Amino acid sequence: MKHDSGANFRENRVTRLLGCEYPIIQGGMAWVADAALAAAVSNGGGIGIIAAANMPPHLLEAEIQKARSLTGKPFGVNIMMMSSTVDDVIRIVAEQEVPIVTTGAGSPGKVLDALKPRGTIVIPVIASVAQAKRVEKQGADAVVAEGMEAGGHIGEITTMALVPQITDAVEIPVIAAGGIADGRGAAAAFALGAEGIQVGTRFVCTVESTVHPAYKEAVVGARDRSNIITGRVTGHPVRCLKNKLTAKFEELDREGAPIEEYEKLGAGKLRAAVVEGDMEWGSVMAGQISALIGDIRPTADIIRDIFDEAERILNELPGKVYR
Numbered sequence: 001m002k003h004d005s006g007a008n009f010r011e012n013r014v015t016r017l018l019g020c021e022y023p024i025i026q027g028g029m030a031w032v033a034d035a036a037l038a039a040a041v042s043n044g045g046g047i048g049i050i051a052a053a054n055m056p057p058h059l060l061e062a063e064i065q066k067a068r069s070l071t072g073k074p075f076g077v078n079i080m081m082m083s084s085t086v087d088d089v090i091r092i093v094a095e096q097e098v099p100i101v102t103t104g105a106g107s108p109g110k111v112l113d114a115l116k117p118r119g120t121i122v123i124p125v126i127a128s129v130a131q132a133k134r135v136e137k138q139g140a141d142a143v144v145a146e147g148m149e150a151g152g153h154i155g156e157i158t159t160m161a162l163v164p165q166i167t168d169a170v171e172i173p174v175i176a177a178g179g180i181a182d183g184r185g186a187a188a189a190f191a192l193g194a195e196g197i198q199v200g201t202r203f204v205c206t207v208e209s210t211v212h213p214a215y216k217e218a219v220v221g222a223r224d225r226s227n228i229i230t231g232r233v234t235g236h237p238v239r240c241l242k243n244k245l246t247a248k249f250e251e252l253d254r255e256g257a258p259i260e261e262y263e264k265l266g267a268g269k270l271r272a273a274v275v276e277g278d279m280e281w282g283s284v285m286a287g288q289i290s291a292l293i294g295d296i297r298p299t300a301d302i303i304r305d306i307f308d309e310a311e312r313i314l315n316e317l318p319g320k321v322y323r
Contacts, residue, residue, distance in 0.1 A: 009307050013173045014196035017121060017141060018100060019074050021045030022307050024186075025123070025144065025175060027200025028078020028102055029152065029285070030054075031274040032211055035063040037299070039070035040208035044300030048075040049102060057088040064096045074099050076121075081106025090114050102144060105153065112139050125177070125198075127155025127162070129169045136170045143170065144198045147178030151201050151239050151287035154178075154229070160192065167193030181289040183309020190314065199306075201287040206299045212277030215284060222290035234259050241284040245269055 009015070014023035024046035026033060030053035038048030048071070050063050060077070067075050077098050079089050082105040090111060093101060097118075103111050104125040112122050116139050124135045125144040132143050145166040147159025155162075159178040167174045176189035177198035189197050203209060205216050218241055228242045230249035233256065240246055245265070252261055266283065273282025 009190075009311065012195050014142065014175060017173065018047050020047050022303055023175070023196035024303060024306070025049060025076075025102065025196065025198045026203050027150075027177065027198055028052075028080075028104065028125075029200050029204070030080070031270050032204055032209065033078065034210055035066035035070060036208055036210050037203060037206070038075045039067045040206065040299035041203065041303070042067075042071045042073040042075045044298075044303040046303050047100060049078050049100075050075070051078045051080075052083070052085070052089040052093075053078075053080050054083050054085055055089075057085060057092055060089060061092050061096065064092070064098060076100030076102060078102045078104065079108075079111055080104055081108060081110070086110070093120070094118055108135055108140065109138055123175070126166070127157065129165050132166045132170050132174075136172050140172060142173040142175055142196075144175045144177050145194070146198070147176075148229075148239070149179030149288040150177055151290075152285040154237055154239050156237075159189070163189060163192040163194050179287060179289050181287075181292050183306050183311075183313055185289070186306050186310035187313040187317075190310065197306075201289055202293055202302060203299065204286065205293050205296045206302060207296060208299050211274045214277035214279050215273055216296055218279050218284055219286050219290050219293055220295065222286065222293070224291045226290060227286065227288050231262055234262055238283070239285065239287065241286050241290065243282075243284060244280045245283060 009023055022045045026041040026049045028049045028051040030051045033049050033051035038050045041048035052060050077093050100121045102123045108124040121141045123142045124140050125146050126132050145163050147162050148154045149159055163176045173195045175196035175198050176194035180197050181202040186197050205219050226241050228246050229237050229239050230246050231237050269283035272278040273284045
């Protein structure tokens with residue numbers, strides 16, 4: 001495993017691979033990661049991502065075109081492999097010549113087979129060493145190692161434990177995700193061996209984010225114990241902010257309810273939170289880092305401050321360790 005040295009993040013394997021100023025990718029958050037947010041992240045020096053999720057093909061095509069009208073810099077699309085529209089998404093990404101793709105919720109083999117020959121950069125989001133090794137063999141350009149601190153659908157291993165194991169296991173660049181919202185988290189990720197970071201929840205609370213104001217306010221107002229994980233018994237755990245919906249999911253957990261009950265209860269709830277602002281019965285997906293987010297700021301300012309702070313921390317670290 002090779003690593004670039006020094007605390008200057010603007011020239012490493014991730015920035016060279018993606019053609020961006022800072023090694024930061026925006027998380028592919030369904031209903032949140034639209035063209036407006038993706039363009040803001042790309043314009044701020046990172047890589048913005050449009051979440052395809054279950055978006056109808058014509059709407060995805062429109063979002064890609066909108067992003068192109070808002071930025072001349074590289075951006076990508078997140079493909080959810082379990083989506084019923086995955087084949088249409090792959091086709092549209094190819095037709096629109098989107099340069100970067102992240103994948104989640106399933107094996108990326110179909111994406112790699114279809115898009116890698118076209119020169120698309122493919123970066124799967126993974127949550128275990130076995131997954132990382134497998135996608136590297138399949139031809140992935142990098143991986144996002146996402147710890148369970150992240151919001152939404154999560155794995156079982158923490159970022160601190162997962163990232164160094166992944167960096168030891170693969171030769172391709174590793175991008176850390178889960179529990180990162182400021183320069184301290186970024187510095188920690190690089191100390192663990194990552195060469196980039198993926199940020200989700202912090203970008204929800206930006207000026208350019210189009211989520212309902214109530215959603216932003218809920219994240220800004222979150223405390224250290226405001227998060228909860230539900231659905232563990234289903235094998236598909238989800239991290240959200242606590243509300244009446246999560247309390248009902250907890251009831252299903254205690255009752256050992258069948259998966260159909262979870263699906264029925266959860267149907268449409270993420271849209272209810274993001275679009276309609278329902279903070280009681282909507283699915284308010286947010287990471288454990290929510291309690292560190294105390295304001296709503298321009299995306300570019302957040303990106304710059306993350307890396308300015310991380311660089312300062314790493315450069316000052318020897319003095320703190322050896323004084």
